[in-house]
Amino acid sequence: MNRVAKLVAAVAAVGAMGAFSGAQAQEYPGSKPVSAVVPFAAGGPTDKVARELTMIMSKHLGTQIVIENLGGAGGTIGAKKVVQARNDGYTILIHHIGMSTAPALYRNLGFDPLKDFEMIGEIADVPMVMVGNKQLPPNTFKDLLPYIKTNAAKLSLANAGIGSASHLCGLLFQSAIQTELTTVPYKGTAPALTDILGGQVNLMCDQTTNIAGQLKAGALKPYAAMQARRVEAFKDIPTAGEQGLPGVEVKIWHAMYAPKGTPKPVIDKLSAALQKAVADPNFRAKMAELGAEAVPAQRATPDSLRTFLSAEINKWTPVIKKAGVYAD
Structure with missing residues (x-):
């Protein structure tokens, strides 16, 4: 009976932890700021998109989003930090096309863009x-x-x-x-x-x-x-x-991710705030001023990003392998 009681207590504790975690997800984000890791230097193209986006997205999310620039190794250092971060929604990643090319460029990448992140949504296309x-x-x-x-x-x-x-x-x-x-x-x-x-x-x-x-x-x-x-x-x-040179087309795109295992209610809130931000006339005007184009709201979703990222990985992997260029 004593062992049975202990087992029941353990199960109850796990259930309580799950309920607490669920409650936290429902209360997210509260007043705690969110750190958005940009894996490139301040002032660069991705940083410019990220700063314009987070300024508007913060209002829709209800808390401040603070940019953290962590450059190096083609954006992989910043991406790895987010992979290893707590999956509570307070650390996110804003990355560009490099998420689709890294698997071919780095033979010892250390993470899988499709398996080690939760998708939040696409942000903008840059010519x-x-x-x-x-x-x-x-x-x-x-x-x-x-x-x-x-x-x-x-x-x-x-x-x-x-x-x-x-x-x-x-x-x-x-x-x-x-x-x-x-x-x-x-x-x-x-x-x-x-x-x-x-x-x-x-x-x-x-x-x-x-x-x-x-x-x-x-x-x-x-x-x-x-x-x-x-x-x-x-x-x-x-x-x-x-x-006279058809077919040479390179679209640089930006998207948002969270660590794997971030609760779905949190991802839903982040994605909803992102969708409102990309539809915001001020953000769209700022992107147009920079020669970029904010994505339609339906592309600022987890499902759309996952499909798109998978297609981009399949597109760039043979190009990079044919060139024989590696970053490691």
Whole structure:
């Protein structure tokens, strides 16, 4: 009887813990702030999207969302921190396309993007534009392509590091034109942009969220929008397809995640707040100003993100393996 009593007490304790956890989930978030890990440096493209989003999303969630920049290793350091964080909804991850390319780029990644996270939803799509420094002779993309063929040995292509959006876009571009350039990796987009503006490097494929100001100021030569249609905020920049290089399309997307096992009521609240934020006219206007596009609310959901992330992993894995480029 004594053992039976102990067993009943143990079962009751487990049930009480579950009820307490459920109660906590229902009360979430309360007044406690949420930490949003951005796995890149402050001031970069993903950071800009995250800061605009969290400023508005905080109002809908009912508590402050604080950005924590934790860069390094192509965004994998920040992602690993979230994998290991408590699954109580107070630590989330805002990442970009790197979540779909990391499995191929890192042979010892240490986490599975599909299995080790709870999906919250997509945030925004950001176009890529091929730009050059002002000293480059070609003024159009049509002129740039033969110029590259003739001068490939002395031309440099900057990127923000292996696995970065600019690196991926550069890989596709070089593959499409069947010409290798001297690639110059930097520790982030800020130093890469500084050097291309200063003429130390020639070309870069970058996100509009990072170069919108320079494009508007005429500080860079815009050669081509690397997508199927022209960028809404920069309609004067023709696409690569329009200028003789169809199929070179790179869309950088951003999304939100939580540690595996975060209670569903918490995920539901985060996703609901995200859906309201991406539909907010102020957020949509700010994204448009940066040349980006906030996703429709129906894409800011766990199911949509899971389907999309799986498709993106399947898309990028063969491209990266064919290139034979690894980050570890």
